[in-house]
Amino acid sequence: MTEAVQNVSQPQIQVENLNLWYGEKQALKNVSMQIPKNSITALIGPSGCGKSTFIRCLNRMNDLIKDCRIEGRVLTEGKDIYGPNIDVVDLRKKVGMVFQKPNPFPMSIYDNVAYGPRIHGANRKDLDGIVEQALRSAAIWNEISDRLKSPALSLSGGQQQRLCIARTLAVKPKIILFDEPTSALDPISTSRIEDLIINLKKDYTIVIVTHNMQQAARISDYTGFFLMGELIEFGQTRQIFQNPREKSTEDYITGRFG
Amino acid sequence: MELDAKVSESGDKAIRVKGGLSMRFNAKISEKIAFALLGLSALTVVGFVLVILGYIIYNGYSAINIGFLTEMPRLMMTEGGIYPAIVGTIYLIIGSMSIALPMGIMAAVYLNEYAGETRTTWLIEMAINNLAGTPSVVFGLFGLALFVKYFGFGSSLLSSSLTLALLILPVIIRSTEEALITVPKEYRESSLALGVSKWQTIRHVVLPAAIPGIITGSVLSIGRVAGETAPILFTGVAYFLPRLPDSIYSQFMALPYHLFVLATAGTNIEKTRPIQYGTALVLLLIVLGLNLVAVLIRRHYRNKLKI
Amino acid sequence: MLSRNYREKTIEWALFLVSALTVVILLLICLFLFRDGLLLFKDTSLMDFLTGKFWYPTSINRQFGLLPLFFGSLIVTAGAILFAVPLGIASAIYISEIADPKVADFLKPFIEILAGVPSVVFGFFGLVVLVPIIQHSFNLPTGQTALTGSIMLGIMALPTIITISEDAISSVPSTLEQGSLALGATKWQTIYRVVVPAALSGISAGVMLGIGRAIGETMTLMMVTGNTAVIPSFPGGFLAPVRTMTATIALEMGEVPQGSTHFHALFAVGSVLFIITLLVNLIADSIKKRYKFKVD
Numbered sequence: 001m002t003e004a005v006q007n008v009s010q011p012q013i014q015v016e017n018l019n020l021w022y023g024e025k026q027a028l029k030n031v032s033m034q035i036p037k038n039s040i041t042a043l044i045g046p047s048g049c050g051k052s053t054f055i056r057c058l059n060r061m062n063d064l065i066k067d068c069r070i071e072g073r074v075l076t077e078g079k080d081i082y083g084p085n086i087d088v089v090d091l092r093k094k095v096g097m098v099f100q101k102p103n104p105f106p107m108s109i110y111d112n113v114a115y116g117p118r119i120h121g122a123n124r125k126d127l128d129g130i131v132e133q134a135l136r137s138a139a140i141w142n143e144i145s146d147r148l149k150s151p152a153l154s155l156s157g158g159q160q161q162r163l164c165i166a167r168t169l170a171v172k173p174k175i176i177l178f179d180e181p182t183s184a185l186d187p188i189s190t191s192r193i194e195d196l197i198i199n200l201k202k203d204y205t206i207v208i209v210t211h212n213m214q215q216a217a218r219i220s221d222y223t224g225f226f227l228m229g230e231l232i233e234f235g236q237t238r239q240i241f242q243n244p245r246e247k248s249t250e251d252y253i254t255g256r257f258g
Numbered sequence: 259m260e261l262d263a264k265v266s267e268s269g270d271k272a273i274r275v276k277g278g279l280s281m282r283f284n285a286k287i288s289e290k291i292a293f294a295l296l297g298l299s300a301l302t303v304v305g306f307v308l309v310i311l312g313y314i315i316y317n318g319y320s321a322i323n324i325g326f327l328t329e330m331p332r333l334m335m336t337e338g339g340i341y342p343a344i345v346g347t348i349y350l351i352i353g354s355m356s357i358a359l360p361m362g363i364m365a366a367v368y369l370n371e372y373a374g375e376t377r378t379t380w381l382i383e384m385a386i387n388n389l390a391g392t393p394s395v396v397f398g399l400f401g402l403a404l405f406v407k408y409f410g411f412g413s414s415l416l417s418s419s420l421t422l423a424l425l426i427l428p429v430i431i432r433s434t435e436e437a438l439i440t441v442p443k444e445y446r447e448s449s450l451a452l453g454v455s456k457w458q459t460i461r462h463v464v465l466p467a468a469i470p471g472i473i474t475g476s477v478l479s480i481g482r483v484a485g486e487t488a489p490i491l492f493t494g495v496a497y498f499l500p501r502l503p504d505s506i507y508s509q510f511m512a513l514p515y516h517l518f519v520l521a522t523a524g525t526n527i528e529k530t531r532p533i534q535y536g537t538a539l540v541l542l543l544i545v546l547g548l549n550l551v552a553v554l555i556r557r558h559y560r561n562k563l564k565i
Numbered sequence: 566m567l568s569r570n571y572r573e574k575t576i577e578w579a580l581f582l583v584s585a586l587t588v589v590i591l592l593l594i595c596l597f598l599f600r601d602g603l604l605l606f607k608d609t610s611l612m613d614f615l616t617g618k619f620w621y622p623t624s625i626n627r628q629f630g631l632l633p634l635f636f637g638s639l640i641v642t643a644g645a646i647l648f649a650v651p652l653g654i655a656s657a658i659y660i661s662e663i664a665d666p667k668v669a670d671f672l673k674p675f676i677e678i679l680a681g682v683p684s685v686v687f688g689f690f691g692l693v694v695l696v697p698i699i700q701h702s703f704n705l706p707t708g709q710t711a712l713t714g715s716i717m718l719g720i721m722a723l724p725t726i727i728t729i730s731e732d733a734i735s736s737v738p739s740t741l742e743q744g745s746l747a748l749g750a751t752k753w754q755t756i757y758r759v760v761v762p763a764a765l766s767g768i769s770a771g772v773m774l775g776i777g778r779a780i781g782e783t784m785t786l787m788m789v790t791g792n793t794a795v796i797p798s799f800p801g802g803f804l805a806p807v808r809t810m811t812a813t814i815a816l817e818m819g820e821v822p823q824g825s826t827h828f829h830a831l832f833a834v835g836s837v838l839f840i841i842t843l844l845v846n847l848i849a850d851s852i853k854k855r856y857k858f859k860v861d
C-alpha cells in the first residue's frame with residue numbers, strides 16, 4: 001500500500017495507526033496514510049464509513065465532539081498534531097477546512113474574507129490586498145468585485161462556496177480539507193469549483209471527500225477508499241480506478257454497492 | 259369505515275355502537291361542536307385583552323397631555339402631572355438593565371457555549387429556574403434584607419435597581435440562551451476552522467448573530483421592570499416626592515406604585531380617577547410600545563438576513 | 566500562543582463565575598429570608614405559626630397564625646386555576662392544531678400582550694370594573710372578594726398556560742398525527758386521543774408554572790380581594806373578602822418597625838411562600854424533564 005507513494009520524500013501529512021471512538025462505537029480502525037505535498041487526495045467510500053470523521057481528525061475538529069476518543073498519530077511536517085505542545089488554534093490556521101454546505105457568516109462579502117486575517121492581526125492597510133488576492137485565487141473576484149459590501153448571503157450557492165474557499169485562503173493555510181464541497185451545488189458551479197481546486201494544488205496540499213466517482217477520478221492524484229472505518233486501499237488515482245487491488249474497491253467504484 | 263371503527267375501539271362507546279355511515283356523521287358533528295368550543299375559548303382570551311386595553315385606553319386618553327407628562331403632582335397629588343414617576347421608572351430601567359444585561363448575557367454564554375453536562379451546570383440551571391419562579395414580593399423582602407439593611411444602601415434607587423436586576427436576571431439569561439441556540443453550529447465550526455479561538459468566535463460571530471434575539475429579550479424585560487411594584491415597595495419607592503431623585507441613594511417615585519397609591523390609598527380616590535386612568539395608560543403604552551419595538555427588531559433583522 | 570490560551574481560560578472562568586452567581590443569589594435569598602423568618606420563633610412557636618387560625622399582628626393579644634393567609638392564597642389560586650386551565654388548554658389546542666396559520670399568527674400577539682400587562686394595571690382594572698360588577702350581581706356588601714381575585718388571577722395565568730401548552734402540543738411529532746388521520750380518524754378524534762395525551766406532561770408543566778405564578782402574585786390581589794384575614798369557608802368563601810400571603814407581606818411590611826416580631830412574622834410568611842413556589846417549580850421541572858425524554 002505504501003509503495004505507491006514511496007517516491008515522495010517527505011509527506012505533508014502522515015497518519016499512523018489512527019483509531020477513533022465515538023463513545024463505545026469505533027468509527028476509525030487503524031488508519032495509516034501518507035499524503036504528499038502539493039497533491040490532491042480524494043477520499044471515497046459509502047455513507048457512514050468514516051470519511052468525514054477522518055478528515056476532521058486532520059485539523060482536530062473532532063475535539064469539539066463530546067466523548068470522542070482518538071489514538072494514533074497524525075504528523076504534519078513531521079510534528080504530531082495530537083502531541084503535547086500543539087496549539088489547536090494555530091494548527092487550524094495551517095490546516096483550513098471547507099464544509100459541505102456553503103456557510104458564509106451573516107456579514108458582507110468583504111468582511112467574510114477579512115474575518116480571519118483581521119482576528120489574526122493583519123495590518124489594516126494590507127487587508128484590501130489580502131481580500132482581493134483571496135477572492136482572485138478562489139476565482140470569484142470578477143463576479144463580485146463591484147459589490148464587496150453587499151451581504152454574503154445574497155450570493156448564489158456556488159458563489160457562496162467559492163467565497164468560503166476564499167475565506168479559508170485568506171488565512172494562508174498550507175493544507176486545505178474539503179468535505180464534499182460540491183454535493184449541494186449544481187453541475188456548473190461544481191465544475192467551476194473542481195477547476196479551482198486543481199488550480200490550488202500548486203500552492204496547497206488538498207484532501208477532498210467526495211461521493212462523486214467522476215470527480216475523484218478527474219481531479220485527484222491519490223485516492224483512498226474507506227469501508228466501515230477502515231482504509232481498504234490507498235494509491236494513485238489512476239491505479240485505484242483502473243486496477244484496484246481489492247475486490248470491495250472495485251465493487252464500489254463500479255457502482256455495485258454503496 | 260372499518261378503519262374508523264378500529265380507531266375508536268379504545269373508547270367512545272357512542273361511536274362504536276352505531277357504526278357505518280351514521281357513525282361517520284356523528285364524528286363529524288362532534289368535531290364541529292368541539293372546534294366551535296375551542297375557537298370560542300381562544301376568542302374569549304382575545305376578548306379579555308381587548309376589553310382591558312379598550313377600557314383603559316378609552317378612559318385614559320383624555321387625561322394624557324403634555325402637562326400630564328411633564329409636570330409635578332400638585333395639591334397632595336390630586337392635580338398636576340406624573341413627571342417624577344415617569345423619570346423614576348426610567349431611572350429604574352437604566353439601573354437594573356445595566357446590571358442584569360451584562361450579567362445575563364455572560365451567564366447565558368457560559369451555559370450555552372462552555373458548560374458541559376456536569377453537576378455544577380445542573381445546579382446553575384436549577385438555580386435559574388427557581389429564581390425565575392420566585393414571587394416578586396419575595397424579591398422585595400430579599401432586597402430589603404440584603405441591600406437596604408445589610409449593605410446599608412437604605413431605601414434608595416440603588417437598592418430597588420439591584421432588586422429588580424435580580425428579578426429579571428433569569429429572564430435575560432433564558433432569552434439570551436434561546437437566541438444563542440438558534441445560531442447555526444456551522445458558523446462556530448467554520449470560524450474555528452479558520453484558526454480563530456473559541457472566545458473570539460463567540461465574540462465576533464456567535465454574539466453578533468444572536469443580537470436580534472438578545473435585544474428582543476431585553477426589551478421585554480424592560481417592560482417587566484417598568485411594571486413591577488412589589489419588589490420596589492420596601493426597597494426605595496416613595497409615596498410622594500416633590501423633586502426628582504438626585505443620587506442613587508435617593509428615594510424615587512415610579513409609575514406602577516403611583517397608580518397603586520392613587521387607586522387604593524390616595525387622599526381622594528374618586529377625584530383622582532382621571533389621573534389614575536392616565537397613569538395606567540402611560541404604563542400600558544410603555545409596555546405595549548416595548549413589545550412593538552421587540553417585534554419590529556425581530557422583523558428588521560429577519561429581513562436583513564434574508565436578502 | 567501562551568498568552569492567548571491564558572486569556573481564553575480567564576474569560577471562561579469569568580463567565581463561569583457570573584453564572585455561578587445565580588446559585589449564590591438563590592442561596593442568599595434562602596439565607597436572608599430564613600434568618601429573619603426564624604427569629605419569629607423566639608416569640609411564637611413554629612406550631613402556633615403553622616396552625617394558628619388568627620392573624621392579629623397589631624392587637625394587644627397579638628397572634629401570628631398562618632392559616633387564614635395560607636387558605637386565602639389557596640382559595641384564590643384554586644379558583645383561578647379552575648377556570649384558567651380549561652380555557653388556556655382549549656385556546657392552546659385551537660391555536661396550534663385547528664386555526665389557520667394566519668389566524669394563529671393574528672392571535673399570538675394578544676397572548677404576548679396579556680403576558681406583558683403589569684399586575685398593577687390588572688389590579689386597577691379589577692378594582693374599577695370587576696369589583697362593582699361582582700358586588701351588584703351577587704348583591705354583596707363589597708365586591709372585593711376571593712372570586713374577584715380568582716378571575717383576575719386566572720386571566721393573568723392564561724399566557725403562561727397557553728404558551729407552554731402550545732409548545733408541548735406543537736412538539737408532538739406530526740407522524741403520530743398523520744398515522745391516526747390515515748386510519749380514518751377525524752381531526753378532532755386525533756387531537757383528543759393522540760395529540761393531547763402525547764402532550765400531556767408538557768401541558769401539566771405549563772399548568773404547574775401557571776399555579777406558581779398565581780401563588781406569587783401580589784399587587785392585583787392586594788387591590789381586589791379586600792384583604793380580610795379570615796379563614797375562608799368553602800364554597801361560600803369565594804364571595805367574601807380574603808387575604809393572601811403575598812398581600813399580607815406587601816400591605817404590612819411598610820408599616821412595621823424593622824426588627825420587631827411582626828417584621829419577622831412577615832419574613833416567615835415570605836419563607837413559606839418561597840418554599841411553596843420552590844416546590845411547585847421543582848415539580849414543573851421534573852414533569853418537563855420526563856416530557857423531553859418522551860419526545861426523544
Ligand SMILES: Nc1ncnc2c1ncn2[C@@H]1O[C@H](COP(=O)(O)OP(=O)(O)OP(=O)(O)O)[C@@H](O)[C@H]1O
Nearest residue numbers: 022025027045046047048049050051052053054065
Ligand atoms: N458526533 C458523532 N457521534 C457519534 N457517532 C458519530 C458522530 N459523527 C459520526 N458518527 C458515526 O461515525 C460513523 C462515521 O461517520 P462519518 O460522518 O465520518 O461518515 P461519512 O463517511 O462522512 O458519511 P457521509 O458520506 O454520509 O458523509 C457513522 O456511523 C456515524 O454514525
Ligand SMILES: [Mg+2]
Nearest residue numbers: 051052053179
Ligand atoms: Mg460525511
